[in-house]
Amino acid sequence: xxxxxxxxxxxxxxxxxxxLDFYPLQDAKFTRIDRFFQNLKERKLTTTKCKACxxxxxxxxxxxxECFSENLEWINLGVDGELYAFTEMKLGAPLGFVEDVPFCIxxxxxxxxxxxxxxxxxxxxxxxxxxxxxLKIIELEDDRIFYRFCKVKE
Amino acid sequence: MKKVAxxxxxxxxxxxxxxxxxxxxxxxxxxxxxxxxxxxxxDVDSLIVGAAxxxxxxxxxxxxxxxxECLGITPRKVAARTELMCASGQAAIRYAWACVGSGMAxxxxxxxxxxxxxxxxxxxxxxxxxVLDREWDGVNGLSAPPFFAMTxxxxxxxxxxxxxxxxxxxxxxxxxxxxxxxxxxxxxxxxEDVLKSIVISPxxxxxxxxxxxxxxxxxILVPAEDAKKYTDTPMYIVGTGQASVGNVINNLANITEWVxxxxxxxxxxxxxxxTRDEIDIAELHDCFTISEIMEYEAFGWxxxxxxxxxxxxxxxxxxxxxxxxxxxxxxxxxxxxGATGILQALDxxxxxxxEVPQGRHVKGAxxxxxxxxxxxxxxxxxxxxxRDLK
Numbered sequence: 001x002x003x004x005x006x007x008x009x010x011x012x013x014x015x016x017x018x019x020l021d022f023y024p025l026q027d028a029k030f031t032r033i034d035r036f037f038q039n040l041k042e043r044k045l046t047t048t049k050c051k052a053c054x055x056x057x058x059x060x061x062x063x064x065x066e067c068f069s070e071n072l073e074w075i076n077l078g079v080d081g082e083l084y085a086f087t088e089m090k091l092g093a094p095l096g097f098v099e100d101v102p103f104c105i106x107x108x109x110x111x112x113x114x115x116x117x118x119x120x121x122x123x124x125x126x127x128x129x130x131x132x133x134x135l136k137i138i139e140l141e142d143d144r145i146f147y148r149f150c151k152v153k154e
Numbered sequence: 155m156k157k158v159a160x161x162x163x164x165x166x167x168x169x170x171x172x173x174x175x176x177x178x179x180x181x182x183x184x185x186x187x188x189x190x191x192x193x194x195x196x197d198v199d200s201l202i203v204g205a206a207x208x209x210x211x212x213x214x215x216x217x218x219x220x221x222x223e224c225l226g227i228t229p230r231k232v233a234a235r236t237e238l239m240c241a242s243g244q245a246a247i248r249y250a251w252a253c254v255g256s257g258m259a260x261x262x263x264x265x266x267x268x269x270x271x272x273x274x275x276x277x278x279x280x281x282x283x284x285v286l287d288r289e290w291d292g293v294n295g296l297s298a299p300p301f302f303a304m305t306x307x308x309x310x311x312x313x314x315x316x317x318x319x320x321x322x323x324x325x326x327x328x329x330x331x332x333x334x335x336x337x338x339x340x341x342x343x344x345x346e347d348v349l350k351s352i353v354i355s356p357x358x359x360x361x362x363x364x365x366x367x368x369x370x371x372x373x374i375l376v377p378a379e380d381a382k383k384y385t386d387t388p389m390y391i392v393g394t395g396q397a398s399v400g401n402v403i404n405n406l407a408n409i410t411e412w413v414x415x416x417x418x419x420x421x422x423x424x425x426x427x428x429t430r431d432e433i434d435i436a437e438l439h440d441c442f443t444i445s446e447i448m449e450y451e452a453f454g455w456x457x458x459x460x461x462x463x464x465x466x467x468x469x470x471x472x473x474x475x476x477x478x479x480x481x482x483x484x485x486x487x488x489x490x491x492g493a494t495g496i497l498q499a500l501d502x503x504x505x506x507x508x509e510v511p512q513g514r515h516v517k518g519a520x521x522x523x524x525x526x527x528x529x530x531x532x533x534x535x536x537x538x539x540x541r542d543l544k
Contacts, residue, residue, distance in 0.1 A: 020280060024289035058404040059290045085304035085409070087355045089295045094280035097295050105300045107403060116294045116403045124356060129311060146293065 020095055026144050033060045035074060040145045045079070045135050047113070048072040058113045077111035079135040081149055084109050088124035108133055108149050122151035155255040157543060159381035159388040160373045162190030163500040168369035168488045169338040175212040175269035176224050182267070182370035182493075183225040190374055190384055193261060195225055198374070200232035200259035204246030204266035206239050206491035210281040212269050221265050231259045239285050240441060241526035241535045242266065244495025247373070248537065251391050254375045266493035267370035278366060286530050287402045296403075298441065299363055301530055303355035306444035308410045310357065313459030317357055320443035321348035322465045324361045327440055327479050331486025333511040336497075338367045338488030348443075362443040367488025371496040373503070378543055389503045392521075393426025393538035395419060400532050407532075415452035415527070415534040422523060426538035430454050433538075434519035435505055436476050437498035439527045440483040446470070449525065450478070452534075477516045480505065498524035499539065506541040 018025060026037040039046040048060040052069035063070050086106035093101045104119040104127060119127065120136055133149035140146070164185025166178045173181070187195060203218045214220065218235045222228065232253050236245040243266030253259035272278045283297040291301075309315045328343035343361050351360035374384075381388035395418035399407045407413035423430060430453060438453075440446040447461035455475055456464040464470060470478035481487060481501040484494060502522040504510050520541045527534050 022283065022288055022293040024293070059287070059402060085307050087300045087303035087307065087357075089300055089355060091352070091354050092279045092282075092297065092299060093276075093295060094283040094292075094297065095276055098276055100295075103295065105295050105304075107304055107409075113404045116291045116296050118294050129307070148294075 016096060022094065022096060023140060023144050023146055032062045036060045037145055039074065040137055040147060043135075043137055045077045045110070045147055046074045047077060047111075049075045056112060058115060075111075077113065081108040081110035081133045081135070083107075083119070083127065083129055083131040083133055084114060085129065086119060086124070086127050106133070106149065118148040120148050120150045127151060156257065157378035158251050158254045158375055158391050159378045160391065160499060160503055160539075161193070161376055161381050161384040161388045162186065163371065163373035163496070163503060164189045165336050165371035165493070165497055165500055166369055167336055168367050168490055168493070168497070170271050171368040173368065175208065175214065175267065176220065178269060178368060178370035179221050179224045179265070179267050182372050183221075183265070186263070186372040186374065187225075192384055193374055195227045198227045198261050198263050199230050200250065200253055200262035201227050201229045202232065202246045202250045202253070202262065202264050203235045204243035204264070204492040204495060205235055206237055206242045206268055207281050211272065211278065221267070225263075227263060232262065238533065238535070239528040240439065240489070240491055241495060241528040241533065242492040243371070243497070244524065244526045244535050244537060247375075247391075247495060247499060248394060248396070248535070250375050251394075254377060260376065262375045263372055264375060264496060265370070265372040266490075266496040268490040268492040269368050270366045270490060271368055275366075290402050291530070299355040299358055302442040302444055303358045305409055305448075305531070306357050306442070309444060309448065312410055313462070315444075315447060315462040317349060318345055319462030319466055320362055320447065321345040323440060323443040323446045324348045324485050326465070326471060327483035327485040328361075330480050330514045331482025333514045334482045334487060334501075337482045337486050338365060339482075339486050358442060358444075361485070364441045364484035364489040367490045369488065369490030369493045369497070371493045371500055373496055373499055387507045389506050390540045390543050391537060392540040392544070393422050393424075393428070394536060395421030395425065396533075396535045397421070398533040401529065403530065406530060410448070411458060412448055412452045412527070412531055412534065414532060415449065415525075418534040418536045419453050422536040422538050426521075426540075428521055428538065432521050433476055433523055435480060435502060435516050435522035436478045437481055437502060437522065437524040438478055438483070439525050440479060440485050441489060441527070443485070445527065445531070446478065446483070472514065472516055477519070480510075480514045480516055482514075495524060495526050495535075499537070502539050
């Protein structure tokens with residue numbers, strides 16, 4: 001009896017699946033904070049503020065975790081931030097970011113919040129704590145959108 | 155609640171292993187049952203498995219029955235799996251302790267395992283980048299090294315901590331791991347080696363970072379009143395503390411002071427009814443050199459901001475104020491996520507029994523703590539162990 005042997009072919013490369021993609025799903029079919037991304041398209045970085053207790057929430061929410069109110073409003077965080085800390089991704093980048101290495105990552109103070117973001121427009125060596133940074137918007141190939149910051153030229 | 159003891163355990167060799175996830179399980183399981191001669195797999199009524207990301211690293215969910223099947227265990231009281239990222243193994247010990255203490259389980263195996271080496275390591279790095287909030291922090295490339303790099307940058311700015319002081323942590327822990335045959339690394343690392351190693355995320359160099367590691371380990375828990383049936387030298391679980399504050403960067407308590415760790419320390423000392431000066435051995439979560447420095451401070455062995463000086467003065471060495479990471483730490487032993495908390499417990503067990511090499515043996519040690527942080531250092535978990543039942 002011969003044992004049957006067959007070499008089968010499979011698709012070698014697959015499209016980066018959404019659940020291995022760090023950028024969030026953004027339209028109203030998948031999230032109730034789609035307004036955040038619509039605002040980004042209009043070049044505005046916004047978040048939700050609780051109208052009941054006054055807490056500014058980050059990330060934007062559909063309910064205030066402090067008082068459970070759903071009475072939230074969208075507020076504009078402006079475009080001017082300050083670098084609180086920064087580093088550079090030199091090794092160990094995940095799928096989707098490998099091509100960008102090396103790139104700078106920072107913690108940015110903006111609108112009373114401290115948020116992480118990619119920092120463009122400068123090498124690691126050119127950055128210092130306290131640097132002024134300004135909002136930058138990026139758009140992905142599938143029209144999804146996200147924010148980064150850029151070092152302000154002195 | 156009944157008092158609970160660990161009566162034995164075993165581990166696989168840790169490292170870049172030419173072995174599968176289930177191979178590691180079988181290696182550690184065999185070592186564990188050989189260590190406790192009079193408990194057979196069929197005596198075990200409960201199994202709790204600490205595993206951080208088997209869904210990602212080996213594309214396998216529902217892993218508790220797989221471990222049970224690999225080891226011939228048929229749980230009939232408790233079967234569960236814990237995930238708390240870097241603290242997954244310790245979380246498993248906590249729950250098994252609660253189960254045995256409450257009478258829900260009588261003989262419980264706590265098992266931790268992680269297979270992290272993959273054919274394409276970009277995939278492994280991807281897994282490690284969904285630990286912080288993926289949509290708001292991970293999306294910016296914020297995996298562990300950049301996060302702890304920025305923590306180090308702020309600590310250096312605010313308190314004058316130096317890269318040399320951070321490197322001393324790595325040198326100490328690598329020194330102890332040269333005497334640990336189960337460790338991933340057995341080579342001495344000098345301060346200069348650390349400073350000259352390649353930059354991962356500045357100011358962190360390669361030897362400031364714990365490694366990606368394959369490994370598995372298990373321990374067996376029974377009620378303290380039964381412990382001497384299985385060994386003359388059990389180890390007792392005497393206290394615990396855990397706290398979690400915030401998750402996304404904006405909602406962390408503080409970047410340069412680990413508030414949830416201070417909370418967990420207080421709760422551990424309270425529940426164990428000990429003072430920090432009674433702690434002889436501290437297995438601390440040195441995922442990065444800066445972590446251990448900040449942990450000296452949060453435990454209160456030195457003032458806030460003076461962790462760098464603490465290591466410079468040799469205080470966390472054996473013979474100093476407290477022996478920190480005589481196992482070799484995550485820096486020397488590697489960090490197989492689900493196994494780490496169990497490897498720490500196992501090494502403390504062997505320390506109390508005098509079964510570790512002399513050069514890293516803390517003689518006369520009676521009280522020890524094992525600590526793990528997870529995520530953006532927003533979660534801290536501690537268990538206190540004692541050689542004797544007080």
